[in-house]
Amino acid sequence: MTAKIIDGKAFAEKLRGSIAGHVERMKTEHGITPGLAVVIVGEDPASQVYVTNKARQTAEVGMNSFKHELPANVPEAELLALVRELNADPAVHGILVQMPVPAHIDANKVIEAIDPAKDVDCFTPANVGKVQIGLPGPVSCTPLGCLMLLRDELGSLAGKNAVIIGRSNLVGKPMMQLLLRDNCTVTIAHSRTQNLADVVRQADIVVAAVGRPQMVKGDWIKPGAVVIDVGINRVPAPEKGDGKTRLVGDVDYAGAAEHAAAITPVPGGVGPMTIACLLANTITTASLINDLLPPSDLTA
C-alpha cells in the first residue's frame, strides 16, 4: 500500500481563505478588525523566520498584525509589562509570545500574565480547562490543526483507536482532549512506555509528537492507519552538500507510507496548519470578546 499524502499546506490555504471571509464579515457587519500581537524575544533565526511568516499570513487574511521584538537580554519585568499593555489594548484580540523565551525569563509567569480572553495559543490554565470540559474558547493550535486534518480524512473519528506519542502540554495532552471529545479511544505513549511498537500497532490513528527524528518506524504502523506527524526536526543532509540540513518528522515517512492509508509529510503537513489555526483562534477570541458566536468551522 502506498499512503495518500495529506496536504496540510493546501488545507491550511483553504482554511485561511475561510478565515479571510470571517474577517471580512466581522469588519463589515460589526466594525471589528481582529488583531494579533506577536512578541518575540531574542534573535534566534528560526524563530525570526517563523514569526515573520505569521505576521505575513495575519495581514493576508485582513487582520491587524502587531509585531514586538525585544532583545534577548530584556528584563522579565519588561516583557510582563508589554503583555499587560497588550491585554489592555482593545485593538489586540490575540497575544502570542514566541516560545522558548530566554532562560532568565520564567515562561510560566509570562503565560499567566496573558489575559485568557486573548490567549490564542491556549496556554493559560483557564483555557486548558475550558478545552477539557468543552467550553468555547481558543484551542491549542497544533492539536486543532491535527484534528481538522483527521476529520477531513476520516469523517467521524468515533470508536477509533488513537495513539498519541508524546505527553507535552503543547501537543500530547491537548490532542488527547480533542480526540476524546471526538469519541476516540485514546492512549498516550511516552518515553517510559513499554513495548511502544506494539502499542502503536493497535492504532487506527497515530499522532507522533516526541521530537525525535524518524523514531516511529514503518513496521509499527497498522495497515490502513492514518499517521499525523507533528515532529519538525532539522537533521544534517550531507547529500545536499557540506553543512546542509533538511527537515524530517518524528516518523520514518517512507517506511510508514508503505503501511498507512494516509500520512502527513514534513514539511507541508502539520506545520502550516499550526499557523492557520493561530489565525482561526484569533477569530474565535475576537468573536468572544465582542459577545459574538465564534464560527464553528474554525474551532473543535
Ligand SMILES: Nc1nc(=O)c2c([nH]1)NC[C@@H]1CN(c3ccc(C(=O)N[C@@H](CCC(=O)O)C(=O)O)cc3)C=[N+]21
Ligand atoms: N507561543 C508559541 N506558539 C507556537 O505555536 C510556537 C511557538 N511559540 N514556538 C515555536 C513553535 C514552532 N511552531 C511552528 C509552526 C509552524 C511551522 C511550519 O509551518 N513549518 C513548515 C516548515 C518551515 C520550515 O521550512 O522551516 C512545515 O512544516 O511545512 C513550524 C513551527 C509554532 N510554535
